[in-house]
Amino acid sequence: MFEVSSDEMREGTFMSPTYPGVYPKNLQCVYTFLGRKGQRLKIKFNDYDLFYGNEHCPFDYIKVYDGSSINDPLTNRYCAQYEFSERFVNLGFIGKRDGENIRGTECDQKILSHKESNGSLYSANYPFLYHSNTICTYYIYGLQDEQNLEKVLFDFEKIEIPVPKSDINDCMNASLKIYLTSESMDEPDYIFCGSDVSIPQVVSEGPIIVMLFSSGSSQGSGFKAHYSFETDYRVPGTPDPPGCRFKYDP
Numbered sequence: 001m002f003e004v005s006s007d008e009m010r011e012g013t014f015m016s017p018t019y020p021g022v023y024p025k026n027l028q029c030v031y032t033f034l035g036r037k038g039q040r041l042k043i044k045f046n047d048y049d050l051f052y053g054n055e056h057c058p059f060d061y062i063k064v065y066d067g068s069s070i071n072d073p074l075t076n077r078y079c080a081q082y083e084f085s086e087r088f089v090n091l092g093f094i095g096k097r098d099g100e101n102i103r104g105t106e107c108d109q110k111i112l113s114h115k116e117s118n119g120s121l122y123s124a125n126y127p128f129l130y131h132s133n134t135i136c137t138y139y140i141y142g143l144q145d146e147q148n149l150e151k152v153l154f155d156f157e158k159i160e161i162p163v164p165k166s167d168i169n170d171c172m173n174a175s176l177k178i179y180l181t182s183e184s185m186d187e188p189d190y191i192f193c194g195s196d197v198s199i200p201q202v203v204s205e206g207p208i209i210v211m212l213f214s215s216g217s218s219q220g221s222g223f224k225a226h227y228s229f230e231t232d233y234r235v236p237g238t239p240d241p242p243g244c245r246f247k248y249d250p
């Protein structure tokens with residue numbers, strides 16, 4: 001049990017045991033925050049990743065009580081992964097260190113635009129052979145706010161994802177799937193496999209592209225691609241501060 005008093009500390013950071021590594025089994029940790037009369041407490045979760053059974057969180061969870069004991073009102077119950085504001089939650093390698101590994105995953109990556117920036121993206125272990133039975137997800141986010149709206153462009157330099165000849169048409173064993181929007185992950189907009197594949201330039205339908213790489217039982221060098229972010233409002237013009245006005249180009 002951990003207890004923090006506002007008389008000793010007005011603000012700070014706390015974390016679960018072994019964070020950001022995998023937490024041990026059968027843990028029950030209690031954190032109690034005590035303030036003076038008239039004070040209120042604010043807790044902001046920057047990150048969490050708990051096993052998800054269903055929406056009722058029957059297995060691993062965080063419970064928050066409005067009081068000093070479990071007999072006080074339960075304000076909320078959390079499980080699963082923290083959802084980033086970009087609508088998605090975090091071994092590929094990203095050129096120029098433009099990307100960030102997503103904690104708790106084997107090789108997932110996220111790339112954030114720095115205002116019409118660009119860079120390179122590689123599959124895990126490129127240009128050497130990637131490991132079999134690996135699944136990596138790449139989230140690429142363009143800017144989307146009051147003053148910016150970007151699209152994502154991808155140009156593939158190389159792709160080598162070997163598959164059996166019987167699988168070359170449907171890419172069931174190993175593939176690179178590309179989703180041009182975050183609205184639905186049911187059906188990919190593109191799916192590629194094989195070697196010496198000709199891939200056209202891929203352009204997002206909004207500010208986000210998601211790519212899912214599945215190696216299956218095969219091994220190959222994977223892929224190398226170049227990405228860039230471009231401002232695109234779908235109409236010619238630019239926003240005027242503070243964001244509620246838009247100047248259309250003739």
